[in-house]
Amino acid sequence: xxxxxxxxxxxxxxxxxxxxxxxxxxxxxxxxxxxxxxxxxxxxxxxxxxxxxxxxxxxxxxxxxxxxxxxxxxxxxxxxxxxxxxxxxxxxxxxxxxxxxxxxxxxxxxxxxxxxxxxxxxxxxxxxxxxxxxxxxxxxxxxxxxxxxxxxxxxxxxxxxxxxxxxxxxxxxxxxxxxxxxxxxxxxxxxxxxxxxxxxxxxxxxxxxxxxxxxxxxxxxxxxxxxxxxxxxxxxxxxxxxxxxxxxxxxxxxxxxxxxxxxxxxxxxxxxxxxxxxxxxxxxxxxxxxxxxxxxxxxxxxxxxxxxxxxxxxxxxxxxxxxxxxxxxxxxxxxxxxxxxxxxxxxxxxxxxxxxxxxxxxxxxxxxxxxxxxxxxxxxxxxxxxxxxxxxxxxxxxxxxxxxxxxxxxxxxxxxxxxxxxxxxxxxxxxxxxxxxxxxxxxxxxxx
Ligand SMILES: Cc1ncc(COP(=O)(O)O)c(C=O)c1O
Numbered sequence: 001x002x003x004x005x006x007x008x009x010x011x012x013x014x015x016x017x018x019x020x021x022x023x024x025x026x027x028x029x030x031x032x033x034x035x036x037x038x039x040x041x042x043x044x045x046x047x048x049x050x051x052x053x054x055x056x057x058x059x060x061x062x063x064x065x066x067x068x069x070x071x072x073x074x075x076x077x078x079x080x081x082x083x084x085x086x087x088x089x090x091x092x093x094x095x096x097x098x099x100x101x102x103x104x105x106x107x108x109x110x111x112x113x114x115x116x117x118x119x120x121x122x123x124x125x126x127x128x129x130x131x132x133x134x135x136x137x138x139x140x141x142x143x144x145x146x147x148x149x150x151x152x153x154x155x156x157x158x159x160x161x162x163x164x165x166x167x168x169x170x171x172x173x174x175x176x177x178x179x180x181x182x183x184x185x186x187x188x189x190x191x192x193x194x195x196x197x198x199x200x201x202x203x204x205x206x207x208x209x210x211x212x213x214x215x216x217x218x219x220x221x222x223x224x225x226x227x228x229x230x231x232x233x234x235x236x237x238x239x240x241x242x243x244x245x246x247x248x249x250x251x252x253x254x255x256x257x258x259x260x261x262x263x264x265x266x267x268x269x270x271x272x273x274x275x276x277x278x279x280x281x282x283x284x285x286x287x288x289x290x291x292x293x294x295x296x297x298x299x300x301x302x303x304x305x306x307x308x309x310x311x312x313x314x315x316x317x318x319x320x321x322x323x324x325x326x327x328x329x330x331x332x333x334x335x336x337x338x339x340x341x342x343x344x345x346x347x348x349x350x351x352x353x354x355x356x357x358x359x360x361x362x363x364x365x366x367x368x369x370x371x372x373x374x375x376x377x378x379x380x381x382x383x384x385x386x387x388x389x390x391x392x393x394x395x396x397x398x399x400x401x402x403x404x405x406x407x408x409x410x411x412x413x414x415x416x417x418x419x420x421x422x423x424x425x426x427x428x429x430x431x432x433x434x435x436x437x438x439x440x441x442x443x444x445x446x447x448x
Contacts, residue, residue, distance in 0.1 A: 013038075013049075013050040013051050015036075015038065015050070019032075019033045019036060020033070037049075037404070037407055037408075038050050039055075041070075042057070042065075042069035042070055043069050043070040044068045044069055044070070044427065045057055045068060045069075045424070045425060045427065045428060045429075045432055046069070047069070047412060053410060054410055055407060055410050055411065055412050056410060056411050056412065056432060056435060056436065056439075057069070057412050057424065057425060058411055058412055058413045058414075058422050058423075058424050058436045059412055059413060059414040059421070059422060059423050059424070060291075060423050060424060060425045060426075061295055062290075062295075062414070063232060063233075063264045063269070063290055063414075063423045064289075064290035064291055064294070064295035065291075065294055065295050065425055066267050066268055066269070066290075066291040066294060066345070066350065066425055066426050067291075067294045067341060067344045067345060067348070067350060067425065067426065067427065068425040068426075068427040069425070071294060071296075071340075071341075071344055073340045073343065073344055074293070074294055074296050074337050074340040074341055074344065075296070076340075077336045077337060077339065077340035078296060078297060078333050078336055078337050078340075080336070081097065081332050081333050081335075081336035081337075082333055084332075085097075085332045086332065086333070087331065087332060088332055089327070090118070090325070090329050090330045091325060094330075095330075095332055095335075097330075097332050097335035097336050097339060098118065098329075098330030098332070098335045100335070100339055101116075101118075101330070101335045101338045101339050101342075102116040102118075102330075104338075104339060104342050105288075105292075105301060105303065105338075105342075106303070108273045108274070108342070109273070109274065109276075109286065109303045110274060110276045110277055110282040110286075111282070112282060112305050112306060113276075113282065113283075113285075113286055113303040113304065113305055114303070114305075114306060115303065115304045115305070115306055115308070115309035116301055116302070116303055116304075117132070117301065117302045117304065117322075117324075117325075117329070118299065118300070118301050118326075118329040118330040118331075118334075118335075119289070119299070119300035119301060119302065119326060119329060120298045120299060120300055120326055120328050120329075120331070120334070121157065121289055121298055121300050122156075122157045122261075122263035122287065122288075122289035122290060122300055123156070123157025123158050123159045123162050123300075124157075124159065124300050124326060125157075125261075125263060125287035125288060125289050125300035125301065125302050126156035126157045126159065126161060126162035126165075126226070126261055126263075126287055127157070127159040127160070127161040127162055128287075128300075128302045128324060129224075129226065129259045129261075129285045129287050129302050130148055130161040130162075130165065130223075130224065130226065130259070131161070131324055132285055132302065132304055132308060132312070132322070132324075133148070133223045133224035133257045133259065133284075133285065133308075134146060134223050135312050135322060135324075136223075136257065136308050136311055136312055137223050137257075139311045139312045139314075139315035139316070140311055140315070142220065142255075144220050144221055145220060145221060145222060145223040145255075145256075146181055146221065146223055147181045147182070147183065147217055147221045147222045147223060148161070148164070148165050148179065148181065148182050148183075148222075148223055148224055148225075148226065149165070149182070149183050149184065149185060149210070149213060149222060149224070149225040149226070149256075150164070150165030150166060150167055150182060150183075150184050150185070150225075150226050150227070151167050151184055151185040151186070151187060151188075151226075151227050151231070152167035152184050152185070152186055152187040153167045153168065153187040153189070153231055153234040153235075153237060154166050154167040154168075154184075154187075154226070154227060154228060154231055154234070154261075155167075155168060155171075155228065155231065155232075155233035155234055156226060156228075156261050157263070158171065160178070160179055161179055163175065163178065164178040164179035164182045165179075165182055165184075165226050167184050167187065167234075168233075168234060181221075183213055183217065185206075185207075185209055185210060185213070185225075185227070186206065186209060187231070187234075187237060188206055188231075188237055188238075188239050188240060188243060189237045190202065190204070190240075191376075193240070194375065194376040194377075195366070195369050195376060195377055196238070196378065197362050197366060197379065198238065198362065198379065198380055199238055199239065199240060199241045199380065200238065200240045200241070201240065201241055202240035202241070202242075202243075204240075205246065206239075206240060206243055207242075207243045207244075207246035207247045207250065208246065208250075210225065210246075210247060210250045210251070211250060214250070214254050214256075219254035219255060219256065222254065222256045223256070223257065224256060224257040224258070224259050224284075224285075225247060225251050225256055225257075225258055225259065226259040226260075226261055227244075227247065227259075227260065227261065228260070228261045228262070228263075228264070228265065229244060229260050229262065229265050229275035229276065229278075229279060229281075230264075230265055230270070230275060230380055230381075230383065232264040232265070232383060232421065232423070233264070233416060233421075234416055234417075234419075235378075235385045235387065235416050235417065235419035235421060236378045236379070236380075236383055236384060236385025236419070236421055237378070237385075238378050238379070238380045244279050244281050245279075245281060248281050248282075248283070251284075257284040257285060257308070258283040258284050258285075259283055259284065259285040259286070259287065260274075260275065260276055260283040260285075260286045260287070261287045262274055262275055262276070262286050262287060262288055263287055263288060263289045263290055263300070264290060264383075264423070265278075265381075266286070266288040266290075266291060266292070267288070267290070267291030267292060267341075267345065267351075268291065268345060268350050268351035268354045268382075268426050269291070269354065269381050269382060269383060269423065269426075270354070270355075270358075270380060270381030270382075270383075271351060271352070271354040271355025271356075271358050271381050271382070272351055272355070273351060274286065278381070282305075284304070284305050284308060285302060285303070285304050285305070285308065286302070286303045287300070287301075287302050287303075288300060288301045288302070288303070289301070291341070292338050292341065293334055293337035293338045293341050294337070294341040294344070296337045296341070297331070297333045297334040297337040298334065299331065299334035299335075299337070299338055348427070350426040350427065351426070353426055353427070354381060354382045354426040355381075357382060357426075357428070357430070357433070358380075358381050358382060360430055360433060361379065361381075361382055361384065361433055362379050364433045364434060364436075364437045365377055365379050365384040365386065365422065365437060366379070367437055367441070368386055368437060368440065368441055368444070371441055371444045371445075372444050372445060373388040373389050373398060373444055373447075374386060374387070374388060374389075374444065375387050375388065375389050382423060382424060382426060382428070383421075383422070383423050384421070384422045384423075385419050385420070385421050385422075386419065386420040386422070386440065387418065387419045387420075388402075388418040388419070388420070388444075389418070390417075390418045391448075395417065395418060396415075396417050396418055398418055398447065398448075399415035399416075399417065399418045399419065399420055400415055401447050402415065402420065402440070402443045402444070402447050403415045403420075405443055405446075405447060406439060406440065406443055409439060409443070410439075411435075411436060411439045411440070413436075413440065420440065422436065424436065
């Protein structure tokens with residue numbers, strides 16, 4: 001195909017092709033292709049554009065490159081594995097790396113969550129977790145438990161199950177057809193908690209709403225409740241103190257499985273291996289992806305409590321017990337990347353590092369309180385959401401302009417609606433934290 005142009009001075013440097021064929025995900029394709037912004041390489045805390053500009057990574061890519069870019073140990077492990085066993089099926093066969101990684105992950109999970117199923121993404125992890133819950137209840141003789149409960153403003157990826165339990169209007173409305181029998185809890189954000197540092201206190205029993213849904217539908221119809229411990233993708237919604245504890249208590253009382261979607265929060269984002277450990281609450285099923293391989297090879301995983309696994313396996317007649325899986329479940333390259341990543345996290349003590357930095361992070365991001373347009377700032381661990389007032393007739397446009405201008409100025413942020421979401425790699429320095437906040441501060445002054 002003929003290149004759209006030679007690229008000089010247009011943001012297309014380094015491209016020898018046109019832009020039309022790649023139907024880009026979650027992208028304003030028309031806007032991007034008119035004014036592309038490309039990445040060429042990455043190392044440590046920085047991306048580099050094809051023109052050679054450095055871009056400080058304030059978002060760990062897409063909440064996933066927790067150990068920083070281009071980690072030699074991970075790159076080499078992938079290369080070695082590719083040269084040794086490029087692919088090996090895990091249907092009725094196996095290879096050592098998948099078992100080793102499962103054992104290493106089980107050791108990182110809260111006690112009891114030690115049965116690990118591999119997927120290739122967060123979306124697949126969410127749908128796998130939901131199917132596990134359905135299969136568990138069937139195996140348990142409660143096949144009426146088919147209802148799934150999610151939460152408004154929750155994000156569980158883009159497969160059918162995850163889209164259905166997710167609570168993002170745009171994602172759901174575009175498709176119409178959804179998994180039947182889903183209901184949603186309300187989102188936990190309250191205007192009176194604006195500018196809370198860490199978890200807000202609340203006198204309201206927000207999780208008590210689950211009791212209402214249980215009374216409405218009947219506990220015997222409900223298979224699982226799925227929530228992100230901290231809802232990140234829709235703008236960093238930190239649950240009030242006591243909320244997750246109450247969800248755990250209500251689900252346990254009614255025999256409903258509790259699923260924590262930790263695709264973002266696992267692997268140190270809150271300064272602990274998992275949010276479950278950070279909050280001291282053990283779900284029945286926990287989903288992961290992103291930081292599992294430092295995003296170097298796609299991989300997701302689902303950790304299930306042993307009783308979930310045992311029930312499904314024991315109830316099945318001899319043969320395959322759980323009719324689910326992916327060609328690439330436990331792919332050798334991903335498993336090698338995962339093992340190397342866990343070893344980097346361990347050697348560099350990155351989870352403890354994130355915990356140690358979290359109060360500096362909190363102080364820094366809250367310096368933007370009082371800045372133009374800012375109506376709320378929320379944070380936990382090494383995550384922050386900076387919510388801006390929308391332009392009266394153009395919601396999302398203000399933050400999107402800031403996103404573009406920050407990138408052109410050498411800083412990668414993420415925006416969702418009019419919320420700036422930040423999640424730097426856990427190797428970020430204090431000086432880089434200041435730089436992220438200062439650069440955003442400048443943009444808030446110049447962007448109307
Ligand atoms: C909590 C959560 N679940 C699931 C997903 C989907 O992950 P993926 O894009 O790898 O399918 C995401 C992605 O951001 C997420 O944040």
